[in-house]
Amino acid sequence: MRQSDTAAAILADGKERLMGAGREPHAAELFLMDVLGLSRTQLLIRLREPVGEDERKRFFAGIARMAAGVPLQYVTGKEEFCGRLFTVTPDVLIPRPETEELVLGALARAGRIWPGKGGLKMADIGTGSGAIAVTFKLERPDSDVTATDISSAAIRVARENAEQLGAEISFLEGDMAAPLAGTRWDIVLSNPPYIDPEDKAGMSDTVTGHEPHGALFAADRGLAHYRTLAASLPDLMSDTGLIGVEIGHDQGSAVRELFRVAFPAAFVEVVRDINGKDRMVFCEIKQQ
Numbered sequence: 001m002r003q004s005d006t007a008a009a010i011l012a013d014g015k016e017r018l019m020g021a022g023r024e025p026h027a028a029e030l031f032l033m034d035v036l037g038l039s040r041t042q043l044l045i046r047l048r049e050p051v052g053e054d055e056r057k058r059f060f061a062g063i064a065r066m067a068a069g070v071p072l073q074y075v076t077g078k079e080e081f082c083g084r085l086f087t088v089t090p091d092v093l094i095p096r097p098e099t100e101e102l103v104l105g106a107l108a109r110a111g112r113i114w115p116g117k118g119g120l121k122m123a124d125i126g127t128g129s130g131a132i133a134v135t136f137k138l139e140r141p142d143s144d145v146t147a148t149d150i151s152s153a154a155i156r157v158a159r160e161n162a163e164q165l166g167a168e169i170s171f172l173e174g175d176m177a178a179p180l181a182g183t184r185w186d187i188v189l190s191n192p193p194y195i196d197p198e199d200k201a202g203m204s205d206t207v208t209g210h211e212p213h214g215a216l217f218a219a220d221r222g223l224a225h226y227r228t229l230a231a232s233l234p235d236l237m238s239d240t241g242l243i244g245v246e247i248g249h250d251q252g253s254a255v256r257e258l259f260r261v262a263f264p265a266a267f268v269e270v271v272r273d274i275n276g277k278d279r280m281v282f283c284e285i286k287q288q
Helices: 005-021 026-036 040-046 053-067 073-078 098-111 133-138 151-166 198-200 224-235 253-260
Strands: 078-081 084-087 120-126 144-149 170-173 185-190 237-246 267-273 277-287
Touching: 005 026, 005 053, 026 040, 026 073, 053 073, 073 078, 084 133, 084 151, 098 133, 098 185, 098 237, 098 277, 120 133, 133 144, 133 151, 133 185, 144 151, 151 170, 185 224, 224 237, 224 253, 224 267, 253 267, 253 277
Parallel strands: 120 144, 120 185, 144 170, 185 237
Antiparallel strands: 078 084, 237 277, 267 277
């Protein structure tokens, strides 16, 4: 066995290649764990053991892609969200921890607003990978969940995730809330595009060069889709309802005002994420 064939050696080589390209070296360890199908503890135990040639080739092919800026999640084809593995492709945004907080916040509020009630109708607008819709359905199996997206490619990814994870969800293709017209919904959640295109220059090329721009950027300083939601949702919500949207850290006041105007009698709240940044707006609609 050559020393260069051990897990420790190829891991060190992978980290060096990523650092040389200005990338995060820790991604090499995460990727090697994926290639070998090992937990971090198992990898540490087996660092002195040899790695097969097929696994070695796969590892360095992935390292080359990451050195070129491809996110780890697109190399492995998966990302964890609320404790479940979701398939991700360049057709959808990579699910992020901030969006987990949106889903968990909505679940907690639903339990408070409708204690013990089943059959809630929930819509996920702009579903992408389906992480929001699938997670809500699996946490609330008694709910009736529908997910929309303007991208047929995203719908395919979301449907695959729903099937793999055993979530029964209806999918509708179309722009924002348009596919939901003519129906009433208890809960609407959305993580719409909200980045101001003017901010693109300051973003990492791993994001701007690989994640779908249609799911990232929005006109009107990132507020365009919130305006669309605020205009369309009053005709779609039940008398008692909950709306939850993810926002940019500097959009809290503007998005809150849009929903206050759309739902004058509702309680509209800006909620911070675990890092203390404005990240969600929840709108609780009460029957008058």
